[in-house]
Amino acid sequence: MTSREVPLNYGKFYHIYNRGINGSNLFQENENYEYFLRLYGKYISLVADTFAWVLMRNHFHFLIRIKSVEQLNLQGFQNLEGIKGTNRNFANQQFANLFNAYTKAINKRYHRTGSLFEHPFRRIQITSKDQLLYMIYYIHHNPIHHGFCKHFLEYPWSSYLTILSPEKTNLKRDEVLRWFYDKAYFKEFHCKEQIEKYDELQINSIFDY
Numbered sequence: 001m002t003s004r005e006v007p008l009n010y011g012k013f014y015h016i017y018n019r020g021i022n023g024s025n026l027f028q029e030n031e032n033y034e035y036f037l038r039l040y041g042k043y044i045s046l047v048a049d050t051f052a053w054v055l056m057r058n059h060f061h062f063l064i065r066i067k068s069v070e071q072l073n074l075q076g077f078q079n080l081e082g083i084k085g086t087n088r089n090f091a092n093q094q095f096a097n098l099f100n101a102y103t104k105a106i107n108k109r110y111h112r113t114g115s116l117f118e119h120p121f122r123r124i125q126i127t128s129k130d131q132l133l134y135m136i137y138y139i140h141h142n143p144i145h146h147g148f149c150k151h152f153l154e155y156p157w158s159s160y161l162t163i164l165s166p167e168k169t170n171l172k173r174d175e176v177l178r179w180f181y182d183k184a185y186f187k188e189f190h191c192k193e194q195i196e197k198y199d200e201l202q203i204n205s206i207f208d209y
Contacts, residue, residue, distance in 0.1 A: 008066050008091040008123065010068050010069055012065065012066055013063065013132065014065075014066065014124065014126060015124045015135055016062040016064055016122070017060060017123075018121040019118055020058045020117065021114075021115050021117060021118050026055075026057070027057055027157075032106065036055065036060075041170060043095070044064070044098060045170060046094060047066060048064040048067060049172050050159075051175065051176050052136045052139045053158065053159045053171075054143065054157065055157040055158070056148070061139045063135050099116070099117045099121070102116070103115065103116040133189065136179075137190055139159070140190060143155035152190055160190070163176055163186065
């Protein structure tokens with residue numbers, strides 16, 4: 001099963017990632033990043049909780065947990081297709097709605113046509129706490145890895161600053177900090193070179209970007 005075929009099941013953690021078609025840019029100016037995040041909140045917050053994210057020029061990464069049946073029912077989705085038995089179709093559809101809405105806006109703004117994202121989007125299930133911790137590091141380290149900055153604090157389009165901030169957020173910040181015990185260890189963990197751990201956890205080799 002490829003990373004494009006993994007089902008999105010209730011209550012499970014996933015690394016969600018994708019890039020522009022043929023590696024093209026998804027974001028050209030700050031307003032694009034901001035608009036994508038607004039659309040993400042509109043569509044994905046209905047079906048998933050988010051724990052970490054980064055938006056790069058031509059790709060993105062999110063760490064999410066698909067909501068439980070009970071959470072979806074409480075939000076009034078009990079009659080929607082996909083709730084009975086599995087929410088795979090519904091969660092996939094919400095991501096499709098996000099990508100379609102963003103593509104339409106970008107095409108209109110920059111006078112382009114056609115697809116913007118590779119599809120279907122990629123997803124990897126995360127099955128252990130160690131994977132969760134290193135996935136958060138991997139996501140936040142992405143701008144450094146690609147040479148956009150030298151420290152996590154320098155890059156504005158990731159959840160690193162949000163996790164350290166006292167400001168209100170929809171990000172599951174408190175849960176993330178519990179995984180790291182506190183902010184001090186969260187920062188300490190990010191300051192270490194963790195790349196050797198990826199191979200041990202068998203997650204490094206499956207990332208393309």
